Amino acid sequence: MTEPIEFDHPDVVLCPGGPLLLRGDHVVEDADGTPHRTTRPVSAVCRCGKSADQPWCDGTHKVLPDKLRP
Numbered sequence: 008m009t010e011p012i013e014f015d016h017p018d019v020v021l022c023p024g025g026p027l028l029l030r031g032d033h034v035v036e037d038a039d040g041t042p043h044r045t046t047r048p049v050s051a052v053c054r055c056g057k058s059a060d061q062p063w064c065d066g067t068h069k070v071l072p073d074k075l076r077p
């Protein structure tokens with residue numbers, strides 16, 4: 008039996024009402040299937056669909072009414 012791998016922090020964090028946070032090296036596909044690679048320490052992926060910088064969060068979710076937040 009293999010030992011579970013322990014991490015200091017999760018690679019993916021879901022922010023209630025906001026973006027998905029990714030830590031480290033990831034590839035995210037936008038709605039057209041175009042891959043976007045990030046190697047930033049933390050990247051925020053839009054979940055509300057309103058960001059002008061898709062697939063990344065630009066903070067627009069903060070001004071949305073609660074019922075439109077992810």
Ligand code: FES
Binds near residue numbers: 026055056069
């Ligand atoms: S989740 Fe932040 S702009 Fe969409």
